[in-house]
Amino acid sequence: MSVEKFKEATIERYEQGVQEAERPFSGWDFSYVTGSERLQSGMLPWSYGTIARRLLSQTERMLDMGTGGGEMLSRLLPLPPYTCATEGYLPNIPIAEERLQPLGVKVLPVTDDSQLPFEDGEFDLILNRHESYDELEVRRILSVGGLFLTQQVGWSDCREINDRLGIPMPADYAGWELNRAVFQLEQSGFRIIEQHEAAPAQRFYDIGALVYYLKTIPWQVPDFKEQHFREQLMEIRMEMEQYGFWEVQQKRFVILAVKE
Numbered sequence: 594m595s596v597e598k599f600k601e602a603t604i605e606r607y608e609q610g611v612q613e614a615e616r617p618f619s620g621w622d623f624s625y626v627t628g629s630e631r632l633q634s635g636m637l638p639w640s641y642g643t644i645a646r647r648l649l650s651q652t653e654r655m656l657d658m659g660t661g662g663g664e665m666l667s668r669l670l671p672l673p674p675y676t677c678a679t680e681g682y683l684p685n686i687p688i689a690e691e692r693l694q695p696l697g698v699k700v701l702p703v704t705d706d707s708q709l710p711f712e713d714g715e716f717d718l719i720l721n722r723h724e725s726y727d728e729l730e731v732r733r734i735l736s737v738g739g740l741f742l743t744q745q746v747g748w749s750d751c752r753e754i755n756d757r758l759g760i761p762m763p764a765d766y767a768g769w770e771l772n773r774a775v776f777q778l779e780q781s782g783f784r785i786i787e788q789h790e791a792a793p794a795q796r797f798y799d800i801g802a803l804v805y806y807l808k809t810i811p812w813q814v815p816d817f818k819e820q821h822f823r824e825q826l827m828e829i830r831m832e833m834e835q836y837g838f839w840e841v842q843q844k845r846f847v848i849l850a851v852k853e
Contacts, residue, residue, distance in 0.1 A: 610830070618808070622664055623806075623809070626801075626802040631799055631802035632797055632798070634793055634794075634795045634796075634843060635795065636793060637793060642669065645669055645742060649673060649718070652673050653674055653717060654675045655672070655716060655717070656676075656711070656718070657721075658679050659681060660679065661689065662689050663678065663689040663693040663698070664692070666693060667693060670696070677711070677716075678693055678699070678700045679700075681703055686702050708730070714739075717736050717738075719731055719740070721742065721744075728780075729781050735852045736852070738853075739851070740786075740850070743774075747844030748763075748767055750845075752841075753841040755814065757829065758822050759825070766812070775788055782853060783852060784851050784853050788848050788849075790846035791846075792843060793845070794843070796839070797840075797841075799833060800833065803826070
Protein backbone atom coordinates (compact mmCIF):
# COMPACT_ATOMS: atom_id res chain seq x y z
CA MET A 594 0.00 0.00 0.00
CA SER A 595 1.34 3.43 -0.93
CA VAL A 596 1.92 6.12 1.68
CA GLU A 597 -1.02 8.12 0.33
CA LYS A 598 -3.35 5.13 0.42
CA PHE A 599 -2.23 4.38 3.98
CA LYS A 600 -2.96 7.93 5.08
CA GLU A 601 -6.39 7.85 3.43
CA ALA A 602 -7.25 4.56 5.11
CA THR A 603 -6.08 5.88 8.49
CA ILE A 604 -8.21 9.02 8.19
CA GLU A 605 -11.18 6.96 7.03
CA ARG A 606 -10.96 4.64 10.04
CA TYR A 607 -10.58 7.62 12.35
CA GLU A 608 -13.68 9.32 10.91
CA GLN A 609 -15.65 6.09 11.22
CA GLY A 610 -14.71 5.84 14.88
CA VAL A 611 -15.77 9.44 15.54
CA GLN A 612 -19.12 8.82 13.83
CA GLU A 613 -19.73 5.75 15.98
CA ALA A 614 -19.25 7.92 19.07
CA GLU A 615 -22.38 9.92 18.13
CA ARG A 616 -24.57 7.23 19.67
CA PRO A 617 -26.89 8.75 22.32
CA PHE A 618 -26.08 8.09 25.99
CA SER A 619 -28.78 7.61 28.62
CA GLY A 620 -28.94 6.72 32.29
CA TRP A 621 -25.48 5.65 33.40
CA ASP A 622 -25.01 2.77 30.98
CA PHE A 623 -21.67 2.35 29.19
CA SER A 624 -22.53 -1.04 27.73
CA TYR A 625 -22.25 0.37 24.18
CA VAL A 626 -18.46 0.35 24.59
CA THR A 627 -17.96 -1.97 27.59
CA GLY A 628 -20.33 -4.67 26.37
CA SER A 629 -18.35 -5.03 23.14
CA GLU A 630 -15.07 -4.82 25.12
CA ARG A 631 -13.95 -1.69 23.28
CA LEU A 632 -13.34 -0.19 26.74
CA GLN A 633 -12.10 -2.35 29.59
CA SER A 634 -11.24 -1.49 33.17
CA GLY A 635 -9.00 -3.37 35.56
CA MET A 636 -10.42 -5.16 38.58
CA LEU A 637 -10.76 -3.43 41.94
CA PRO A 638 -9.62 -5.22 45.13
CA TRP A 639 -13.15 -4.79 46.52
CA SER A 640 -16.71 -5.13 45.24
CA TYR A 641 -18.98 -2.19 45.92
CA GLY A 642 -22.01 -4.29 45.04
CA THR A 643 -21.06 -7.08 47.42
CA ILE A 644 -20.50 -4.64 50.30
CA ALA A 645 -23.81 -2.91 49.51
CA ARG A 646 -25.76 -6.17 49.42
CA ARG A 647 -24.35 -7.19 52.80
CA LEU A 648 -25.43 -3.88 54.32
CA LEU A 649 -28.85 -3.94 52.64
CA SER A 650 -29.72 -7.20 54.36
CA GLN A 651 -29.35 -5.46 57.74
CA THR A 652 -31.47 -2.34 57.19
CA GLU A 653 -35.10 -1.29 56.82
CA ARG A 654 -34.59 2.27 55.50
CA MET A 655 -32.14 3.03 52.72
CA LEU A 656 -31.21 5.85 50.32
CA ASP A 657 -29.25 5.53 47.08
CA MET A 658 -27.63 8.86 46.18
CA GLY A 659 -26.99 9.60 42.50
CA THR A 660 -28.79 6.53 41.21
CA GLY A 661 -28.28 7.44 37.54
CA GLY A 662 -30.85 5.41 35.65
CA GLY A 663 -31.22 3.04 38.59
CA GLU A 664 -28.93 0.48 36.95
CA MET A 665 -26.92 -0.51 40.03
CA LEU A 666 -29.73 -0.24 42.57
CA SER A 667 -32.04 -2.46 40.52
CA ARG A 668 -29.41 -5.21 40.69
CA LEU A 669 -29.20 -5.19 44.51
CA LEU A 670 -32.50 -6.98 45.13
CA PRO A 671 -34.16 -7.56 47.49
CA LEU A 672 -34.33 -3.93 48.61
CA PRO A 673 -35.31 -2.73 52.09
CA PRO A 674 -39.03 -2.00 52.68
CA TYR A 675 -38.38 1.75 52.57
CA THR A 676 -35.98 2.68 49.77
CA CYS A 677 -35.48 6.06 48.13
CA ALA A 678 -33.13 7.26 45.41
CA THR A 679 -31.92 10.68 44.30
CA GLU A 680 -30.54 11.85 40.97
CA GLY A 681 -29.07 15.21 39.98
CA TYR A 682 -29.12 14.83 36.19
CA LEU A 683 -32.74 15.54 35.34
CA PRO A 684 -32.90 13.54 32.05
CA ASN A 685 -32.13 10.44 34.13
CA ILE A 686 -35.17 10.88 36.37
CA PRO A 687 -37.78 9.26 34.05
CA ILE A 688 -35.32 6.45 33.25
CA ALA A 689 -34.76 5.77 36.94
CA GLU A 690 -38.49 5.99 37.70
CA GLU A 691 -39.36 3.48 34.99
CA ARG A 692 -36.80 1.04 36.34
CA LEU A 693 -37.19 1.60 40.09
CA GLN A 694 -40.81 2.52 40.80
CA PRO A 695 -42.04 -1.04 40.08
CA LEU A 696 -39.58 -2.12 42.80
CA GLY A 697 -41.20 0.27 45.29
CA VAL A 698 -38.44 2.87 45.15
CA LYS A 699 -39.26 6.58 45.38
CA VAL A 700 -37.05 8.65 43.05
CA LEU A 701 -36.43 12.33 43.81
CA PRO A 702 -34.52 14.99 41.84
CA VAL A 703 -31.72 16.68 43.80
CA THR A 704 -29.61 19.57 42.54
CA ASP A 705 -28.17 20.83 45.85
CA ASP A 706 -26.18 18.36 47.98
CA SER A 707 -26.61 20.57 51.03
CA GLN A 708 -30.43 20.49 50.89
CA LEU A 709 -31.71 16.95 50.62
CA PRO A 710 -35.52 16.50 50.77
CA PHE A 711 -35.52 14.16 53.77
CA GLU A 712 -36.14 14.34 57.50
CA ASP A 713 -33.48 14.14 60.20
CA GLY A 714 -32.47 10.51 60.82
CA GLU A 715 -34.71 9.20 58.03
CA PHE A 716 -32.31 6.47 56.87
CA ASP A 717 -30.22 3.74 58.44
CA LEU A 718 -28.09 3.25 55.33
CA ILE A 719 -27.00 5.60 52.56
CA LEU A 720 -25.32 4.31 49.41
CA ASN A 721 -23.34 6.63 47.16
CA ARG A 722 -21.49 5.39 44.09
CA HIS A 723 -19.56 8.04 42.15
CA GLU A 724 -21.83 10.86 43.34
CA SER A 725 -20.99 14.10 45.12
CA TYR A 726 -22.22 14.63 48.68
CA ASP A 727 -22.24 17.04 51.60
CA GLU A 728 -20.91 15.31 54.72
CA LEU A 729 -23.05 17.28 57.16
CA GLU A 730 -26.22 16.73 55.16
CA VAL A 731 -25.54 13.00 54.89
CA ARG A 732 -25.03 12.92 58.65
CA ARG A 733 -28.27 14.84 59.25
CA ILE A 734 -30.48 12.34 57.42
CA LEU A 735 -28.76 9.28 58.91
CA SER A 736 -29.94 7.72 62.15
CA VAL A 737 -27.46 7.36 65.01
CA GLY A 738 -25.42 4.29 64.17
CA GLY A 739 -26.44 4.62 60.52
CA LEU A 740 -23.97 3.66 57.80
CA PHE A 741 -22.64 5.59 54.81
CA LEU A 742 -21.04 3.62 51.98
CA THR A 743 -19.42 5.62 49.19
CA GLN A 744 -17.23 4.72 46.25
CA GLN A 745 -15.60 7.75 44.68
CA VAL A 746 -13.55 8.66 41.62
CA GLY A 747 -10.31 10.34 42.65
CA TRP A 748 -9.23 13.65 41.16
CA SER A 749 -6.25 12.08 39.37
CA ASP A 750 -8.51 9.61 37.53
CA CYS A 751 -7.39 9.08 33.90
CA ARG A 752 -5.11 12.12 34.03
CA GLU A 753 -3.15 10.72 31.07
CA ILE A 754 -6.05 11.84 28.90
CA ASN A 755 -5.74 15.43 30.07
CA ASP A 756 -1.95 15.38 29.81
CA ARG A 757 -2.14 14.10 26.25
CA LEU A 758 -4.80 16.61 25.15
CA GLY A 759 -3.03 19.48 26.93
CA ILE A 760 -5.97 20.21 29.23
CA PRO A 761 -5.45 20.79 32.99
CA MET A 762 -7.23 18.48 35.39
CA PRO A 763 -10.53 20.03 36.58
CA ALA A 764 -9.78 22.51 39.35
CA ASP A 765 -13.19 21.94 40.97
CA TYR A 766 -12.09 18.49 42.11
CA ALA A 767 -8.45 19.26 42.91
CA GLY A 768 -7.14 17.07 45.71
CA TRP A 769 -10.26 14.92 45.93
CA GLU A 770 -8.65 11.68 47.06
CA LEU A 771 -9.11 9.16 49.87
CA ASN A 772 -7.25 11.08 52.59
CA ARG A 773 -9.29 14.24 52.10
CA ALA A 774 -12.60 12.37 52.03
CA VAL A 775 -11.73 10.48 55.22
CA PHE A 776 -10.66 13.68 56.98
CA GLN A 777 -13.87 15.51 56.04
CA LEU A 778 -16.08 12.66 57.21
CA GLU A 779 -14.25 12.38 60.53
CA GLN A 780 -14.52 16.13 61.05
CA SER A 781 -18.28 15.85 60.45
CA GLY A 782 -18.88 13.25 63.16
CA PHE A 783 -18.33 9.94 61.36
CA ARG A 784 -16.13 7.04 62.37
CA ILE A 785 -14.42 5.24 59.50
CA ILE A 786 -14.97 1.48 59.48
CA GLU A 787 -13.30 0.64 56.16
CA GLN A 788 -11.24 2.55 53.61
CA HIS A 789 -9.49 1.33 50.47
CA GLU A 790 -8.06 2.86 47.31
CA ALA A 791 -6.79 1.48 44.00
CA ALA A 792 -5.50 2.62 40.61
CA PRO A 793 -6.59 0.00 38.06
CA ALA A 794 -5.73 0.32 34.39
CA GLN A 795 -8.35 1.37 31.85
CA ARG A 796 -7.81 0.46 28.21
CA PHE A 797 -9.37 1.96 25.09
CA TYR A 798 -9.19 -0.30 22.06
CA ASP A 799 -10.42 2.13 19.39
CA ILE A 800 -10.71 5.89 19.03
CA GLY A 801 -14.51 5.79 18.91
CA ALA A 802 -14.59 4.36 22.42
CA LEU A 803 -12.34 7.15 23.72
CA VAL A 804 -14.38 9.91 22.03
CA TYR A 805 -17.62 8.36 23.31
CA TYR A 806 -16.16 8.25 26.83
CA LEU A 807 -15.08 11.90 26.74
CA LYS A 808 -18.49 13.01 25.47
CA THR A 809 -20.26 11.23 28.32
CA ILE A 810 -17.83 12.21 31.11
CA PRO A 811 -18.01 16.02 30.74
CA TRP A 812 -15.90 16.78 33.82
CA GLN A 813 -12.80 15.04 32.43
CA VAL A 814 -12.38 17.50 29.56
CA PRO A 815 -15.03 20.24 29.95
CA ASP A 816 -16.80 21.22 26.71
CA PHE A 817 -15.02 18.45 24.83
CA LYS A 818 -15.22 18.80 21.06
CA GLU A 819 -13.47 16.17 18.96
CA GLN A 820 -12.47 18.67 16.27
CA HIS A 821 -10.51 20.71 18.82
CA PHE A 822 -8.22 17.76 19.59
CA ARG A 823 -8.07 16.00 16.24
CA GLU A 824 -4.28 15.98 15.98
CA GLN A 825 -3.78 14.53 19.47
CA LEU A 826 -6.57 11.99 18.97
CA MET A 827 -5.08 10.89 15.65
CA GLU A 828 -1.76 10.27 17.41
CA ILE A 829 -3.51 8.23 20.11
CA ARG A 830 -5.29 6.23 17.44
CA MET A 831 -1.98 5.43 15.76
CA GLU A 832 -0.71 4.08 19.10
CA MET A 833 -3.85 1.95 19.37
CA GLU A 834 -3.04 0.42 16.00
CA GLN A 835 0.57 -0.16 16.98
CA TYR A 836 0.00 -1.66 20.45
CA GLY A 837 -3.63 -2.78 20.24
CA PHE A 838 -4.86 -0.37 22.92
CA TRP A 839 -4.22 2.91 24.72
CA GLU A 840 -3.99 2.71 28.51
CA VAL A 841 -4.68 5.18 31.31
CA GLN A 842 -4.87 4.81 35.10
CA GLN A 843 -8.13 5.09 36.98
CA LYS A 844 -8.36 6.22 40.60
CA ARG A 845 -11.00 4.77 42.90
CA PHE A 846 -11.56 4.71 46.63
CA VAL A 847 -14.25 3.32 48.88
CA ILE A 848 -15.24 4.31 52.41
CA LEU A 849 -17.64 2.77 54.89
CA ALA A 850 -18.43 5.13 57.78
CA VAL A 851 -20.82 5.14 60.73
CA LYS A 852 -22.59 8.13 62.30
CA GLU A 853 -21.74 8.33 65.97
